[in-house]
Amino acid sequence: MSKWETGANRSIIILMASRLDVVEEVRLSYEIPYVTGKGEVLDSVTVQINEKRKGVGISYALVNSSEQHLEDLFPSDGVDWLAQMTRLTLHDLGVDPSRIILQLWEYSPAYRLYSVEGRAPVDEGRSTVLIILTKTPFVYKFGHALVLWHQAMHAKDRWDYRFPAAHPLVDAGEWLDALWHFSIDGRLEALGKPHYSRSERLEEAVAVLRRCCPNEDAAARAYQLCRELWGSETTYARLVEMGSGLGLGVGWQGSVPERS
Numbered sequence: 115m116s117k118w119e120t121g122a123n124r125s126i127i128i129l130m131a132s133r134l135d136v137v138e139e140v141r142l143s144y145e146i147p148y149v150t151g152k153g154e155v156l157d158s159v160t161v162q163i164n165e166k167r168k169g170v171g172i173s174y175a176l177v178n179s180s181e182q183h184l185e186d187l188f189p190s191d192g193v194d195w196l197a198q199m200t201r202l203t204l205h206d207l208g209v210d211p212s213r214i215i216l217q218l219w220e221y222s223p224a225y226r227l228y229s230v231e232g233r234a235p236v237d238e239g240r241s242t243v244l245i246i247l248t249k250t251p252f253v254y255k256f257g258h259a260l261v262l263w264h265q266a267m268h269a270k271d272r273w274d275y276r277f278p279a280a281h282p283l284v285d286a287g288e289w290l291d292a293l294w295h296f297s298i299d300g301r302l303e304a305l306g307k308p309h310y311s312r313s314e315r316l317e318e319a320v321a322v323l324r325r326c327c328p329n330e331d332a333a334a335r336a337y338q339l340c341r342e343l344w345g346s347e348t349t350y351a352r353l354v355e356m357g358s359g360l361g362l363g364v365g366w367q368g369s370v371p372e373r374s
């Protein structure tokens with residue numbers, strides 16, 4: 115075979131490379147496992163990386179996995195921008211893991227696995243931050259910046275060992291999230307970054323407490339917790355303690371290991 119033919123073959127291979135090919139598989143483990151409906155305990159996930167953009171591994175979770183569909187839903191330019199923003203946002207918060215993975219979900223009512231706002235699990239060894247974003251009307255309305263900063267702050271709390279490394283499917287629970295959000299959005303506000311307002315978060319907490327603790331004065335309690343948590347760093351242990359004061363438990367148990 116001549117050199118010319120080798121070159122031509124190479125260019126054909128490059129042309130045929132798909133954005134949906136799996137270029138790497140990464141196995142991530144977590145301190146808090148997810149228990150399935152059948153009682154199966156999952157303490158790790160294997161993430162398939164489809165592309166590397168701006169130093170970030172991109173993983174696509176599509177309902178219709180055709181190249182054209184991907185291009186329409188997540189055009190290359192947009193994903194480059196999102197990858198760069200993800201890295202910069204985490205870096206701004208002092209989170210510089212050896213690996214960042216951005217998993218992009220296509221919203222479908224049939225696959226309501228994650229909340230619309232996304233997820234930001236950090237692995238047990240604190241080497242990888244996985245940011246999960248779902249492309250939904252929610253994201254269009256409020257923009258990616260708000261969602262990214264929000265998820266990055268959740269990741270920072272896990273990264274700094276204030277919160278446990280939970281499997282991406284583990285749901286922290288409504289009330290715990292509502293309290294955690296006081297801390298997160300207050301800190302984002304102090305940094306001048308996109309965030310939800312204090313009144314939006316109060317509204318969320320009042321609604322949750324009204325459902326969870328019908329015997330409490332939900333509004334008064336939410337104001338008191340907001341005053342205490344808004345803008346200050348908190349821990350999983352502290353929120354669990356606050357919840358138990360209200361008679362609330364968490365659906366999953368776990369402690370956070372000491373930073374090694």
Ligand SMILES: [Zn+2]
Pocket residue numbers: 231264268291295
């Ligand atoms: Zn959140």
